[in-house]
Amino acid sequence: MSAGATQTLGHSARIIGLVALAHGLSHFYQIATAVVFPLIRDDLQVSYALLGATVAVYYTVSGVVQTLAGFAADRFGAQRVLFAGLALSTAGAVMAGFAHNYAMLLAAAVVGGIGNSVFHPCDFSILNARVDKARLGYAFSWHGIAGYLGYAVAPVYSVAMASAFGWRGALLGAAAAGAVVTLVLAWHRDWIYVEPADRHRETGGGGLAADLKVLTSAPVLMCFGYFVFIAVAFVAMQNFGMVTMGMLYGASAALASTALTAYLLGGAAGIFAGGFVAVRATRHDLVAIAGMAASAGLMLVLAAAWIPAAMLPLFLAVVGFTTGVTNPSRDFIVRGATPAGATGKVYGFVYSGLDVGSTATPIFFGWLLDRGQADSVFYTVVVALVLSIGMVLNLSGRRPAPA
Numbered sequence: 528m529s530a531g532a533t534q535t536l537g538h539s540a541r542i543i544g545l546v547a548l549a550h551g552l553s554h555f556y557q558i559a560t561a562v563v564f565p566l567i568r569d570d571l572q573v574s575y576a577l578l579g580a581t582v583a584v585y586y587t588v589s590g591v592v593q594t595l596a597g598f599a600a601d602r603f604g605a606q607r608v609l610f611a612g613l614a615l616s617t618a619g620a621v622m623a624g625f626a627h628n629y630a631m632l633l634a635a636a637v638v639g640g641i642g643n644s645v646f647h648p649c650d651f652s653i654l655n656a657r658v659d660k661a662r663l664g665y666a667f668s669w670h671g672i673a674g675y676l677g678y679a680v681a682p683v684y685s686v687a688m689a690s691a692f693g694w695r696g697a698l699l700g701a702a703a704a705g706a707v708v709t710l711v712l713a714w715h716r717d718w719i720y721v722e723p724a725d726r727h728r729e730t731g732g733g734g735l736a737a738d739l740k741v742l743t744s745a746p747v748l749m750c751f752g753y754f755v756f757i758a759v760a761f762v763a764m765q766n767f768g769m770v771t772m773g774m775l776y777g778a779s780a781a782l783a784s785t786a787l788t789a790y791l792l793g794g795a796a797g798i799f800a801g802g803f804v805a806v807r808a809t810r811h812d813l814v815a816i817a818g819m820a821a822s823a824g825l826m827l828v829l830a831a832a833w834i835p836a837a838m839l840p841l842f843l844a845v846v847g848f849t850t851g852v853t854n855p856s857r858d859f860i861v862r863g864a865t866p867a868g869a870t871g872k873v874y875g876f877v878y879s880g881l882d883v884g885s886t887a888t889p890i891f892f893g894w895l896l897d898r899g900q901a902d903s904v905f906y907t908v909v910v911a912l913v914l915s916i917g918m919v920l921n922l923s924g925r926r927p928a929p930a
Contacts, residue, residue: 539662542718545711546650546666547673549609552708553646554677555684556616556639557585559701560623562685563694570694573629581636583886588640590882597648597875598738604723605652605871606716610709612645617705624698648875655862655870656721661806663862667855668802675795738869742876746864746922750873751880753815753857753918758884759911760822760850763904764790767892768843774901776836786839793844797851805855812860815919818853822846823912830905860922 560567564578600608619639626632650670658666688697712719741747763771768790769783778786801814808814825846828834834842865873888907895903 551673551677558681592644600871609649615642620702647878664805754880756915790843793847794851797848811856814856
């Protein structure tokens with residue numbers, strides 16, 4: 528059934544659930560190994576710097592390959608490419624679990640990064656093609672929530688499993704979870720089948736030259752820039768937020784941790800609410816602009832240290848909500864910038880902006896904190912959010928390039 532046909536709620540829910548399950552697994556794998564780094568460090572006698580380098584390799588490979596995964600999804604079908612990504616992600620966890628030296632960990636990061644690259648282009652190709660347009664807002668919402676749940680489950684799982692079975696047992700258990708998810712999706716494979724988009728390409732339609740024209744068109748580049756800037760803001764909060772709050776507000780580790788958790792939970796709640804907003808909105812650009820403007824204003828207050836430290840959890844929950852509520856609408860914005868037959872390519876390229884933003888800024892934020900400029904971390908978030916608004920404003924009136 529295509530997105531254009533009328534669907535029952537149960538039909539849409541099953542498709543959304545299967546795609547969300549795969550997306551949650553991808554986020555779970557992004558954190559599961561990092562949580563047990565202290566145990567890996569002691570066992571393999573490698574430094575945290577080298578372990579951190581495996582994370583950088585993972586995201587670099589994922590970002591570079593993600594656009595290629597989008598091309599593959601349009602060429603061979605999103606379902607096939609998604610299964611390849613699931614297999615590689617699971618294989619990466621197996622390799623990490625059996626690693627006896629640093630080289631094996633690095634190889635596991637490469638394999639896992641390639642596997643991680645397929646999820647966004649394949650997920651959105653399936654959702655856009657198989658879910659009734661009237662329910663797409665909910666589909667984008669639950670897709671995002673599943674990612675947050677994957678992040679939330681990973682630390683709890685890895686700590687508990689590593690305590691009981693060691694870090695190798697935890698990673699091999701994570702691989703077993705990936706195998707189960709793959710089997711579930713394989714059992715329901717007909718529900719996530721999408722006909723390869725390239726089959727609809729007109730003879731002599733331009734091939735690679737036409738595809739590159741699409742990816743370098745102004746609407747797609749604006750969407751790419753938008754994702755780069757929101758990644759900068761998220762990295763600052765998720766990876767450096769606790770340290771920054773400790774330096775700027777004198778917050779204890781417990782208070783800063785609670786505030787960060789509140790930020791993530793507020794984001795998840797915002798994504799849930801954003802689904803209802805997105806299905807009713809006619810101007811998704813205005814939803815994104817309003818949410819980012821509110822978030823930027825609140826972050827300005829946070830950077831200026833104008834609130835009591837005790838209010839940080841509540842305040843950051845609101846910040847997370849204002850950001851999260853824009854997520855389903857942003858996926859509609861990308862959909863609007865995507866010409867027919869190029870969903871995998873465009874979503875793959877645009878979402879690689881998250882990897883670019885995630886790898887380009889951590890060193891800068893660390894440099895700011897080393898210099899004692901904690902407030903500059905939050906001020907940088909304000910700038911990034913304002914620039915993301917600029918990307919959306921530049922989309923106004925632009926049309927996607929023909930595929």
